[in-house]
Amino acid sequence: MQVYDAEKRRWTKTGEEHEAAIKEFIETFRRTEGELGDKPYFGGETFGFVDLALIPFYSRFYTSEMFAKLRIESECPKIIAWAKRCMQKDTVAKSLPDQKKVYEFHVQMRKQWLGLE
Numbered sequence: 001m002q003v004y005d006a007e008k009r010r011w012t013k014t015g016e017e018h019e020a021a022i023k024e025f026i027e028t029f030r031r032t033e034g035e036l037g038d039k040p041y042f043g044g045e046t047f048g049f050v051d052l053a054l055i056p057f058y059s060r061f062y063t064s065e066m067f068a069k070l071r072i073e074s075e076c077p078k079i080i081a082w083a084k085r086c087m088q089k090d091t092v093a094k095s096l097p098d099q100k101k102v103y104e105f106h107v108q109m110r111k112q113w114l115g116l117e
Contacts, residue, residue: 022068026075033078040085051086055096058083062099063106 032054036042042050061072061083073080086092 022070025064026070026072029072029076029079033076036078036082041082047086047089047092051082055083055086055092058087059096059099059102060106063103066103067106 039045041047042054061080064070065072087096
């Protein structure tokens, strides 16, 4: 999936490559919003496989906002509304890591493994 490639480049690149990856990441989610449309879940009225495959990205949205200085909710409001619906399911909420802990992990990873601030 294209979003995985853009996300990897967002964490490992700097400068123009980083900025391009951010734009690609947002565009990918905008296209994904188009697929979601006005449905509550990608499969329609019920949580399904596509929802399960995409919801882990929600854990990293806070990190994306902090590093990239972007507001995902203003860029992709339908995706955020969908993610919040998904998070109302106990099984989803219990299985995803806390967004702030994910952010802390990425801060440490960038410093230790990539030498980036």
